[in-house]
Amino acid sequence: MQAPNSTSGIQASYDVAIIGAGPSGSIAASLLHQQGKRVIVIEKQDFPRFSIGESLLPACMRVIEEANMLEAVNKAGFQFKNGAAFSSKGKYTNFDFTDKFSSGPGTTFQVERASFDKLLADTAESQGVEIRFGESVQAIDLSQEPILTIRNREGEDYCIQAKYLLDASGFGRVLPRLLDLEKPSCLPSRTAVFTHIEDNIDPRVQENVHFDRQKILISVHPENKDIWYWLIPLSDSRCSLGVVAEPHLLGDAEADLQTVLMDMVKQEPNLHRLLANAKVVRECSLLKGYSANVTTLATDKFALLGNAGEFLDPVFSSGVTIAMQSASMAAKCVVRQLNGEKLDWDSEYAKPLMRGVDTFRTYVEAWYDGRFQEIIFFEAPDNKIKQMICSILAGYAWDETNPFVSDSERRLNMIVELCR
Incomplete structure (x- = not known):
């Protein structure tokens, strides 16, 4: 749906309009403001608001x-994170x-997105955005420079004009919806059921099942490798808990979501013991x-950031990283x-961004077909190879000096064969 082709009634003009104040929107706005560009961010919700994607x-x-x-x-008090742990049928790694191949930070945080996203937006505002x-x-x-029709709290519509438009609307996917850019994902349809818990983990049980609060724990269902669980420790003795599976694998469709989730947890013995209380x-x-996917990531009038362009899967927590990376790359362009x-937006934004996304895609697909699980739980890994894979799991999926980035599919298959 397009706004009327008219410049009459435009309330204000900006260099850049950004749809959405989540991580990609706030980061992009900050970076553009630093370069002296006049930016406006339009956010549908009020912050703080709940969101998943809590393990950075x-x-x-x-x-x-x-x-x-x-x-x-750094000052916000979020849960420190230094790695990722995996559990399957009593195996733990x-x-x-x-301890990674790529240069750059090796630690980060696990965050409640409500407070994290508000912190980024508040910081951007304090900078002048x-x-x-x-x-x-x-x-x-x-039809000319982008004109946005915006509805305010009172239900009244007004228009603004911008020289460029960034869509950081996440799962709202505003531009793909309005401009008919949606196309099917190459990945099968899956469902996530999730909540927050007070974990009340018994320290004796924690030691026996190797639980480390400084790492996300990914557990594989003991009978079906397509089903997996996340347990993300947060800073207040809480955890984010979720299960991911194809819909038909989640049991009774008529049951309430809490029953579905906790019944699934009971099927994974170590996770069930860990969360007994x-x-x-x-x-x-x-x-x-x-x-989700799209037909077009960017033109000389707009670019899609993060989930507004493509979302793969939550298994390796890549969503916020892709969102922030896209914000940084798009802002420079x-x-x-x-x-x-x-600019040629395809060669200078879309293709460079997708090189990293496609690296993550290689590992997501290999996770579900079992190849990457074989590698993860191999009992005698080569340390140099593990460091290169660790870099990707740490988010350095754009580091083309890493052979497992520059030639991801072939290298991964080679390691699978070695493990076998």
Whole structure:
């Protein structure tokens, strides 16, 4: 749906309009503001608001620092994170993100996204970025410079004009919806059921099942490798808990979500023991058919950031990293275009961004078909190879000096054969 092709009634003009104040929107706005560009962010919801994607990757920290938000994040008291742990049929292994191939930070945080996203947005505002909360984009006109029709809290519509438009709307996927850019994902449709718990983990049980609060725990269902669980320790003795599976594998479709989730937890013995005293403290949520893709990532008038462009799967916590990386890459391109350069957005934004996304995709697909699980739980891993894989799990999926990035599919298959 497009706005009327008219410049009459435009309330204000900006260099860049950004849809969404989540991590990619706030980061992009900060980076553009630093370069002297006039930016407005339109956010449909009020912050804080709940979101999943709570386990950050170390590669995020470089972009957070680039946006001059690192001090605020470090001081916020989020749960320290230094790696990822995996459990399957009594086997346990972990990746220490400080022992990796790529340069860059090796630690990060696990965060309640409500407070994390608000912190980033508040920090962007403190830097001088204009954010309008509680307002939504109703229509777009791209016939000339982008014109956005926006509905305010009172239900009244107004228009603004921008020289460039960034969609950071996440699962809202505003531009794909308004401009008919949606296309099916290459990944099967899966469903996530999740909540927050007071974990009340008994220290004696914790020691026996190798639980480390400084790492996300990914557990595989003992009878079906397509089903997996996340347990993300947060800073207040709580955890984010979720299960991911194809819908038909989640048991009784008529049962309430909490029953579905806790029944699934009971099927994984170590996780069940670990959470024997857990108390659900947030209503369970459902996210289904979450994998998404688009026909176009960017043009000389708009670019899609993070989940607004493509979302793969939550298994390796890549969502926020892709969102922040896309914000950083897009902001640099926007500044160049606004400064008079002619850009090929496909070769200078879309393809470079997708190189990292496709690396993550290789590992997501290999996780579900079992190849990557064979590698993870191999009992005698080569340390150098593990460091290269660890870099990808730490978010450095754009580091082409890493052979497992530059030639991801072939290298992964080679290691599978060696493990076998």
